[in-house]
Amino acid sequence: MSAYDRRSFLRTLGAASAAVAGSSVLAPVARAQTAQYKLKYAHNLAVAHPLNIRAKQAADAIRKDTNGRVELQIFPNGQMGSDTDMLSQVRSGAIDFLTQGGVVLSTLAPVSAINGIGFAFNDYNQVWAAMDGELGAHIRQAISKVGLVAMDKPWDNGFRHITSSVKPVQTPADLKGLKIRVPVSPLWTSMFKAFDSAPTSVNFSEAYSALQTKVVDAEENPLALIETGRFFEVQKYCSLTRHIWDGFWFLGNARSWGNLPLDLQTIVAKHLNAAAVAERADIAAMNGQLETSLKSHGMVFNQPDTQPFRAVLKKSGFYGQWRKAYGDEAWSLLEKYTQKLA
Numbered sequence: 001m002s003a004y005d006r007r008s009f010l011r012t013l014g015a016a017s018a019a020v021a022g023s024s025v026l027a028p029v030a031r032a033q034t035a036q037y038k039l040k041y042a043h044n045l046a047v048a049h050p051l052n053i054r055a056k057q058a059a060d061a062i063r064k065d066t067n068g069r070v071e072l073q074i075f076p077n078g079q080m081g082s083d084t085d086m087l088s089q090v091r092s093g094a095i096d097f098l099t100q101g102g103v104v105l106s107t108l109a110p111v112s113a114i115n116g117i118g119f120a121f122n123d124y125n126q127v128w129a130a131m132d133g134e135l136g137a138h139i140r141q142a143i144s145k146v147g148l149v150a151m152d153k154p155w156d157n158g159f160r161h162i163t164s165s166v167k168p169v170q171t172p173a174d175l176k177g178l179k180i181r182v183p184v185s186p187l188w189t190s191m192f193k194a195f196d197s198a199p200t201s202v203n204f205s206e207a208y209s210a211l212q213t214k215v216v217d218a219e220e221n222p223l224a225l226i227e228t229g230r231f232f233e234v235q236k237y238c239s240l241t242r243h244i245w246d247g248f249w250f251l252g253n254a255r256s257w258g259n260l261p262l263d264l265q266t267i268v269a270k271h272l273n274a275a276a277v278a279e280r281a282d283i284a285a286m287n288g289q290l291e292t293s294l295k296s297h298g299m300v301f302n303q304p305d306t307q308p309f310r311a312v313l314k315k316s317g318f319y320g321q322w323r324k325a326y327g328d329e330a331w332s333l334l335e336k337y338t339q340k341l342a
């Protein structure tokens, strides 16, 4: 990120976090000489991201409530390595905690990507009901089988929207033939193929130049990444399709979690879950500001009706295919919170 990017993103974030700063100042605590339990937590987001800010507040609260016995050490910004590296580290115990989304985690626990099914969730009410409810419990159960413990409350990453340099996406027909960059993931590719688009898997770090050189005309990401990735320089339209929702699970190494006495586990979980809920509100507040900021950079927004998109995915067999992949049990738990999809 250039200095300019950082400044403008920090300004956006600053406004969102200013509201919370006043309410969350913790009394300074006498730091124990050495914490009895030092827990390493790594993530891949910027220091200014609400996830990092809220995790730091949780770390302070944990230190205070455990009288300094537990210290949560945070390693932000991917400094512990790539997503897949960090996933290996949390499984081996080299780090104790990691926040990770369903896409990467699904390489270990396939069902953890089910929240990324296209056009499943209408809004955040459905997302949190499902993820804090039986669907989330089902995913955590799968996660527990691969040596990890997931805290109850997932954190927000965001709804994804489609940007394009050629035209707004208002109906499914606008996706036909669209050359769109997608992350390297079968779920994305299969969804855009169902719309007869021309999806190309490109790593995020190369997405901007793929748009600039017109290898592709479109891409899709949450607003925060459209802003920080400076996609507004090479994209004109932002269609608020909300086609995929993704979040982060707060994952612990099962052995190091098990080594914590129960009373300390309770305190740590309480503060991490509270921080997740606070971070969700931060992201919601940021989204309105990001739309304003992107408009000031010249982007044109539209708000399509999502129902016709869902109808295409149903008819094309997309939902049926993924229902088979995830299994009937997981699928019916998803549909408990969304409308019937397959």
Ligand code: X2X
Binding pocket: 103, 182, 183, 203, 204, 220, 221, 222, 225
């Ligand atoms: O690659 C992307 O578009 C990104 C950064 O949003 C993901 O991690 C899926």
